[in-house]
Amino acid sequence: MQHELRVLRPEEYFIAEEPYYEPVRDEIPVFEAAYRNRLPILLKGPTGCGKTRFMEHMAWRLKRPLITVSCHDDLTSSDLVGRFLIKGGETIWVDGPLARAVRAGGICYLDEIVEARKDTTVVIHPLADDRRVLPMEKVGELLEAPDEFCLAISYNPGYQSVLKDLKQSTRQRFVALEFDYPEAALEQKIVEKESGIDSGQARQLVKFAHMTRNLKGQGLDEGASTRLLVHAAKLIASGIPPVAACRSAVAQALTDDADMLSAVNELSSSLF
Amino acid sequence: MSFDSPLNAHELEERMDVYLDPALSSRRTAAGPARELAAFSAREQRFVLHWGAVIARDNAELAYQFTAFAAPALRLMDLDAVESWLLYAMDLYDKKGQMPAIRAFQEVAEFAANMQEKLAGTTLEDAAGVLERFVCGLNGRPLGIAAGERVFTDTETIFLPHVVGRLPDKESNFRLYKAMTVHQWAQNWYGTWRGGVLIEALAGGRLAEVDLALFHALETARLDACLARDLPGLHRDMLALREALDGLSPFWGDIAPELGRPAARVADTLRLVSRMRGVRPPTCCYRGELLPEAVQARWQVRLALEQDRFRIALAQLIEDQDGQPPGTDREEAQTLPETRERLAVNRREDPDMPEGFRYQLFLDGKPIAPPENVESTMESIIQDLGEIPPEYLVAAGPGLYKRGLGGESRDPDSVWSGTYHEEGAFLYDEWDYSRQHHRKGWCVLREHPLAPADLEPYYHTVRKYGGLIKSLRRTFEVLRGEDRILKRQIDGEDVDIDALVEAYGDVHMGLEMSERLFTRLHKDERNIAVMLMVDMSGSTKGWVNEAEREALILLSEALETLGDRFAIYGFSGWTRKRCEAFPVKRFDQPYNEATRRRICAIAPRDYTRMGAPIRHLCRLLKAEEARTKLLITLSDGKPDDYDPQYRGEYGIEDTRQALFEARADGIHPFCITIDEHGADYLPHMYGAANYAVVADISRLPMKVSDIYRKLTS
Numbered sequence: 001m002q003h004e005l006r007v008l009r010p011e012e013y014f015i016a017e018e019p020y021y022e023p024v025r026d027e028i029p030v031f032e033a034a035y036r037n038r039l040p041i042l043l044k045g046p047t048g049c050g051k052t053r054f055m056e057h058m059a060w061r062l063k064r065p066l067i068t069v070s071c072h073d074d075l076t077s078s079d080l081v082g083r084f085l086i087k088g089g090e091t092i093w094v095d096g097p098l099a100r101a102v103r104a105g106g107i108c109y110l111d112e113i114v115e116a117r118k119d120t121t122v123v124i125h126p127l128a129d130d131r132r133v134l135p136m137e138k139v140g141e142l143l144e145a146p147d148e149f150c151l152a153i154s155y156n157p158g159y160q161s162v163l164k165d166l167k168q169s170t171r172q173r174f175v176a177l178e179f180d181y182p183e184a185a186l187e188q189k190i191v192e193k194e195s196g197i198d199s200g201q202a203r204q205l206v207k208f209a210h211m212t213r214n215l216k217g218q219g220l221d222e223g224a225s226t227r228l229l230v231h232a233a234k235l236i237a238s239g240i241p242p243v244a245a246c247r248s249a250v251a252q253a254l255t256d257d258a259d260m261l262s263a264v265n266e267l268s269s270s271l272f
Numbered sequence: 273m274s275f276d277s278p279l280n281a282h283e284l285e286e287r288m289d290v291y292l293d294p295a296l297s298s299r300r301t302a303a304g305p306a307r308e309l310a311a312f313s314a315r316e317q318r319f320v321l322h323w324g325a326v327i328a329r330d331n332a333e334l335a336y337q338f339t340a341f342a343a344p345a346l347r348l349m350d351l352d353a354v355e356s357w358l359l360y361a362m363d364l365y366d367k368k369g370q371m372p373a374i375r376a377f378q379e380v381a382e383f384a385a386n387m388q389e390k391l392a393g394t395t396l397e398d399a400a401g402v403l404e405r406f407v408c409g410l411n412g413r414p415l416g417i418a419a420g421e422r423v424f425t426d427t428e429t430i431f432l433p434h435v436v437g438r439l440p441d442k443e444s445n446f447r448l449y450k451a452m453t454v455h456q457w458a459q460n461w462y463g464t465w466r467g468g469v470l471i472e473a474l475a476g477g478r479l480a481e482v483d484l485a486l487f488h489a490l491e492t493a494r495l496d497a498c499l500a501r502d503l504p505g506l507h508r509d510m511l512a513l514r515e516a517l518d519g520l521s522p523f524w525g526d527i528a529p530e531l532g533r534p535a536a537r538v539a540d541t542l543r544l545v546s547r548m549r550g551v552r553p554p555t556c557c558y559r560g561e562l563l564p565e566a567v568q569a570r571w572q573v574r575l576a577l578e579q580d581r582f583r584i585a586l587a588q589l590i591e592d593q594d595g596q597p598p599g600t601d602r603e604e605a606q607t608l609p610e611t612r613e614r615l616a617v618n619r620r621e622d623p624d625m626p627e628g629f630r631y632q633l634f635l636d637g638k639p640i641a642p643p644e645n646v647e648s649t650m651e652s653i654i655q656d657l658g659e660i661p662p663e664y665l666v667a668a669g670p671g672l673y674k675r676g677l678g679g680e681s682r683d684p685d686s687v688w689s690g691t692y693h694e695e696g697a698f699l700y701d702e703w704d705y706s707r708q709h710h711r712k713g714w715c716v717l718r719e720h721p722l723a724p725a726d727l728e729p730y731y732h733t734v735r736k737y738g739g740l741i742k743s744l745r746r747t748f749e750v751l752r753g754e755d756r757i758l759k760r761q762i763d764g765e766d767v768d769i770d771a772l773v774e775a776y777g778d779v780h781m782g783l784e785m786s787e788r789l790f791t792r793l794h795k796d797e798r799n800i801a802v803m804l805m806v807d808m809s810g811s812t813k814g815w816v817n818e819a820e821r822e823a824l825i826l827l828s829e830a831l832e833t834l835g836d837r838f839a840i841y842g843f844s845g846w847t848r849k850r851c852e853a854f855p856v857k858r859f860d861q862p863y864n865e866a867t868r869r870r871i872c873a874i875a876p877r878d879y880t881r882m883g884a885p886i887r888h889l890c891r892l893l894k895a896e897e898a899r900t901k902l903l904i905t906l907s908d909g910k911p912d913d914y915d916p917q918y919r920g921e922y923g924i925e926d927t928r929q930a931l932f933e934a935r936a937d938g939i940h941p942f943c944i945t946i947d948e949h950g951a952d953y954l955p956h957m958y959g960a961a962n963y964a965v966v967a968d969i970s971r972l973p974m975k976v977s978d979i980y981r982k983l984t985s
Contacts, residue, residue: 270506
């Protein structure tokens, strides 16, 4: 039987099944409280530690559509708000993802906001304080956000570059939640749950992640994230030997440096 | 040329006499070596004559030794191997002097015998990069890797042999290296030295010197059991190595099962020694030795240092909490006893820590998360002592704080007043063009802070060039990242009305409608990091130095407007042991009054040994994240040094090589010189288009900004 693909408009996309998420601290009650008080939320943390999964989980919990925008260095404010397009010699206005989320009362999640161009952070300012409006200059309208709308942004403070810092005027509008790699026992549980490997192997994988995190700043920009561990674990669960799984899913993803690669591979082969 | 016929003994002797002259006497002539060499082919003879002459430039005696032993060497090895033999001897000469080098030449037979091993073996040079990262990843205090005659650890560095060639192929030999490294790491991590138990037992006579080897064998059994638990893959490797090299099945596990328990500690091993006395410990290929004296020396220094560091960190944490530094009323106090009450640690089980516990720091009853560097100090203390001892929990007073910040022993200026040392210095390779080979760690470079000087020269410059500064700012502002609206784009923020009207016309004429109907804002962001390297050699005295300072002030003002990241370093040197870099402005420092004062403090010093400073500054530049990286040298002449070897071609070739290395790292070097003859050698060093000669010194300040503008736009 051929599977029929679902085509959805992002603002109609409700998450039906509970996405697996293991709370590390009190992030769920804090997020819910902020949501009820119509406060925007900032998620801080290194890559692959569960920020996006957390957003999916919260969208499911709050039963709101989630619109995710992955920011990149060419992302402009019109990419978020909307723009005129030309159809048959006429111009028509098309909402951007942020405007759609506001209209639908959804959750708009701007992933890696510092990657976007500086002018984009400014358009979210009126949305992020008590005005809660989205100015759409080109059509001369103000879009007022319903109570259900929520703005969330994420940012990785690990990039120690002045260029990739969040402006004070932006960051001081948000309720901040800090994320980090979970503690060893919890991370082990997550890896087990997500992949289905046994606890012994999960434990060794987490240990391996800690070893790579020891190397942060000694030649690695980041240690292995929980996401990478889950990838490796899934490969192992499908019958790939652990050392090979670590090599493909973790080591190669972390670095291109030959010496570093061999060192990371040596570390994984000492564990299995 | 390779078809020519070999020279006879007489001809050879004549040629040898030319370069060996200082080493010859009436009793020692080149006749013997010449006679022996006459039997070889022309190619081999040319090889010996060439290298003999090259070595003679450094040391005639060594050249004689080489020439004398070249014939036996050629009988034993091929030309490539002979070349590595002589380079090995010359490296020894660079590092240790003439005698060891002579010995290396004389022991050619031994070298040739080892050569086979070396070819199959792994050298530490090749393995160190991986091993260092590997051991850093394992856990605990980062351990360095260094070459040594014996295999041991002093708890900060792991010493390994130069070459490991006991096994038939490189890969297995690397495994052996890894096993040695891991055993030494395990001593550190699983607590062979923890708490000073072993050192005390030796000092108190509980463990006799003669039993140290037995103790080590037993301790190895304990450590291997730990490794088997935590790093099973590695343990397998190590067992396989022992089987191959020591011919043993897993050993002593039956005699000493108590050492295999997870709770076994070094004290248990010590207790076992008396029971096992008289048993001959089996050999172990990766065990190496225990050197308690080496450990003790490091241990004491580190313990004191980390106690201070920890207490200073506590004072800082209290300052963060209270908003003011504690104990300001007692200038000389080393510790502040009243802070004991407020500090506590709490331990929590964590099977991944060496003693099974992790420690959490409390201030006023609240847990605090110390910054990363404090965390690593804490971990190092726990690794040494097994805990955070209660007496450590007291904040440092201002007295200790001051001492801690002073760091007397590492002060770069005091190096030459006491006994010479190379601590805290950077070692850089230097290129020897005649050997076509780097001299490893040849130059010793230090960074010296410049004492801020009076601002008068700055004000003078600003007055003198007031108008110019203004116009420079204007010209540089134009260069700044500008927004440009790109028209006729496929995609963009706005509709391009002109394009749309045209397209509409096209459609009505029955043509295809263009897709390019939008305007897009394009931002040109400058992403440049520039390193200004300023010649502070003695020859810049007077006019030149003044012009350099003025040029720097003008350029800095302009760069501030432009927003390019820049750093300024002066350089000077006096022989290879004393290369100096003077940070005027680091990349992370702002251009403010302090920086201006340091620019005013730029003054002539010694010589111009350029290779090492270029390598140092490139290293700094490499660490910057920028799309374009520029290294601009302001200089007044050729590379030069007090030691005559560096003069002339050697210095030029070394500088050229350093610049090659820079380019390989993505750095664009450029040189601005006032030397009228610069055109003779600069194209060779920097490349044809990468230099500018400013003949008129008084125009240097204006020219530099001008050149910079052209260079980066």
